[in-house]
Amino acid sequence: MLTSQNQVFREALNLKESLIQLRRELHQYPELSFEEYKTSSVVKRELEKIPGMKVYAGLEHTGLSTGVVGELAFGDDGPVIALRADMDALPIEEENEEDYRSKQPGVMHACGHDAHTTIVLGAARILAEKVKPAFAGTIKFIFQPAEEDTDEQGVTGSPYMISHGVLDNVDVALALHMDPEYPVGHVRLHEGPSMANVDTFTGSIHGTGGHGAYPHLGTDPTWMLSLILQSIHGISARKVSPLEPAVISVCHIEGGSSTNVIPSKVLLEGTMRSYTKETRKELEEELHHAFAVAQSLGGSYELEVKKGEPALNNSSKAINLVRETIGEFFPEMVIHDKPYGLGGEDFGYMAEKVPAAMFFLGAGKDDRKDRGLHMPCFDINEEALPVGASILAGSVLKFMSDPQL
Numbered sequence: 443m444l445t446s447q448n449q450v451f452r453e454a455l456n457l458k459e460s461l462i463q464l465r466r467e468l469h470q471y472p473e474l475s476f477e478e479y480k481t482s483s484v485v486k487r488e489l490e491k492i493p494g495m496k497v498y499a500g501l502e503h504t505g506l507s508t509g510v511v512g513e514l515a516f517g518d519d520g521p522v523i524a525l526r527a528d529m530d531a532l533p534i535e536e537e538n539e540e541d542y543r544s545k546q547p548g549v550m551h552a553c554g555h556d557a558h559t560t561i562v563l564g565a566a567r568i569l570a571e572k573v574k575p576a577f578a579g580t581i582k583f584i585f586q587p588a589e590e591d592t593d594e595q596g597v598t599g600s601p602y603m604i605s606h607g608v609l610d611n612v613d614v615a616l617a618l619h620m621d622p623e624y625p626v627g628h629v630r631l632h633e634g635p636s637m638a639n640v641d642t643f644t645g646s647i648h649g650t651g652g653h654g655a656y657p658h659l660g661t662d663p664t665w666m667l668s669l670i671l672q673s674i675h676g677i678s679a680r681k682v683s684p685l686e687p688a689v690i691s692v693c694h695i696e697g698g699s700s701t702n703v704i705p706s707k708v709l710l711e712g713t714m715r716s717y718t719k720e721t722r723k724e725l726e727e728e729l730h731h732a733f734a735v736a737q738s739l740g741g742s743y744e745l746e747v748k749k750g751e752p753a754l755n756n757s758s759k760a761i762n763l764v765r766e767t768i769g770e771f772f773p774e775m776v777i778h779d780k781p782y783g784l785g786g787e788d789f790g791y792m793a794e795k796v797p798a799a800m801f802f803l804g805a806g807k808d809d810r811k812d813r814g815l816h817m818p819c820f821d822i823n824e825e826a827l828p829v830g831a832s833i834l835a836g837s838v839l840k841f842m843s844d845p846q847l
Contacts, residue, residue, distance in 0.1 A: 444627045444829055448771045450836045453568050454828035461564050461827040464488065466542035468556035472531030472549045475588035475599070478508040481529045481559070485510045485585045488563050492570045505606025506599055512583035514570060520579030521845040523838050524608075524615040524796075526789060527562035528555045528589035528599075537818040552820040554620030557805070557827060559585060561618065564831030569838055577842040584608055584615075589788050596748055600791040612796050613845060614760050616837055617789050618830050619782075621802035622813045626825045628776045628804035629768060633761045635717035636800070638687070640750035640786035641726070644711050645733050649741040651706030661740040663708040664697060669739070670710075673732035681728045688725060689715040689784050715784040717753050754782070754790040760799030767836040772829070785815075803830050 446452075464484075471480050482499060489497045489512040496513045498504060504511055508529070536543050536550040544550045551557075566583050573581070588599030609615065621630060647667055652660030674690055682688040690712065697708035714729070716722045726747050733743040768775055782802050789800050805826035807813055813820050 444772060444775065444825070446771050446832075448832070448836070450568060450572065450839070451771055451828065451832040453571075454564060454832040454835070457564050457567060457831065458828045461560050461831065462824045464563065465556050465560040465824065465827060468559060469542050469551050470545045472544050472546055472551045472556070474533060474549060475530040475591035476506070476508065476593055478529045478587045482508045482510050482585065482587070485529070485559060485563065489566065489583070492566055494570060495566070504608060505602040506587050508587040509599070509603055510585040511608055512566060512585075514566070514573065514581045516573055516580070517578035520577065521613045521842060522580045522582065522611050523841050524582040524584055524612045525562050525565055525834055525838070526584040526586055526615060526617040526792060527558040528586050529559050530555060530588055530590050530599075532590055532816060534816065534818055538821055540821070550818065550820070552816050552818065553590065554805070554815070554820070554822060555589065557620050557822055557830070558618065561827055561830035561834065564827065565834040565838070568831060568835040572835065572839060573842065577839070579842045581838055582608065582612065598751060598788040600751075600788040604791055604795055609792060609795050614763065614841060615792050615796050615798040616760060616764065616834060617798070617800040618834065619787070619800060619802045620805045620822050620826065622806045622815060622820065622822065624778070624804035625806045625808060626804050626823050626829060627774070628778065630778045630780065630782055630802035631761060631765055631768070632779055632781050633756050633758050635753045636756050636781045637754035637787045637790065638715035638717060638784040639722045639753045641714040641722065641747055642712070642750060643714065643729060643745060643747045644709070645743060645745040647708045647710070647733070647736045647741055647743050649704075649706055651704045654702040654704055657704060660704060662704050663706065663736070663741055664704065666736045666739045666741050667695070667697070667708050667710070670732055670735050673735055674729065677725065677728045677732065682721060682724060686721045687715070687717045687781070687784060688721050690725060690729065714747075715786075717781075751786050751788040752790040752794055754787045754800060755793050756799040757793070757797035759797045761801075763837050763841055764799055764801055764833065767833055767840050771832060771836050803833070
């Protein structure tokens with residue numbers, strides 16, 4: 443069990459049972475991206491309980507109908523720091539048997555956003571008491587919808603809130619993510635690119651098709667596909683430097699409707715992941731070269747690449763702020779200084795706008811079940827809730843006491 447003599451952590455421990463209750467309430471009623479109406483109402487309810495908290499909600503104030511922002515202002519001057527929590531769930535049927543399991547068929551908090559929301563609310567409760575009157579400055583608590591999915595414009599929640607001004611005048615932004623791979627007492631903390639650029643592609647290979655008995659009389663896009671797939675799978679292995687994180691995955695292939703008719707078109711869809719702008723551009727260029735193989739075989743192709751969220755680039759200022767707080771609060775905590783993987787995270791948009799950092803907080807349960815992110819048995823050790831709340835609150839206090847850190 444992680445222990446600390448720090449006063450902020452002791453105050454977080456006093457909130458533990460209420461944090462667990464709140465997290466379980468959110469967990470039972472998960473909502474998909476852009477549909478977080480009940481979740482946002484719970485967030486508003488909790489923020490409005492906090493003395494001095496100004497609460498802004500809805501399209502007019504946040505850029506999204508389910509967005510919520512709380513603000514604690516202590517004086518007219520001083521630094522501005524933001525804590526961000528995502529609120530949406532995933533289209534997954536939960537397979538856990540706990541009494542707090544999802545009550546929404548086919549929808550589940552399988553990525554820990556219920557915990558993220560709870561932890562930031564816990565940090566808000568601590569900070570409302572700890573800051574005043576010690577420091578001048580402003581703390582924003584950003585509760586963001588739609589981290590997991592895009593709308594019909596292909597946009598997640600973060601860009602909408604940014605364009606609406608929620609980060610205006612913010613000096614530093616912090617966020618955290620549950621980490622089921624490590625137990626409580628561990629944290630992943632990394633400076634620089636730590637999660638991936640996310641791009642998706644849709645391509646089609648065109649031939650003439652024809653009768654399955656007479657393939658020589660036409661051009662066969664399924665034959666072209668076999669060579670194009672080899673080219674695609676060779677890009678990250680042979681075209682991009684092995685020192686650069688890069689992945690292209692073909693995730694959907696569709697073609698044909700009969701056992702004796704060669705189709706005239708084959709569809710491919712997939713994703714590309716990278717850490718740098720240069721590698722991102724290189725992957726797209728090489729993907730076009732791979733599809734162009736169709737032309738040398740008598741066919742043609744179409745290819746569309748859609749840019750998703752940018753790589754999460756943790757600033758040195760923000761990550762060191764968290765690192766120093768953890769070292770002070772939890773000197774025995776194990777810090778894993780390595781990137782978080784090639785998953786996507788739309789907090790990357792905020793990290794492009796202001797100095798920012800996200801850390802992955804150990805929350806794994808020791809029961810040998812498959813509880814990974816986006817899995818139907820995902821769950822967390824709720825002892826992580828006060829730990830996360832104290833780290834975020836402590837980082838805010840440290841920053842407000844010395845904004846030049």
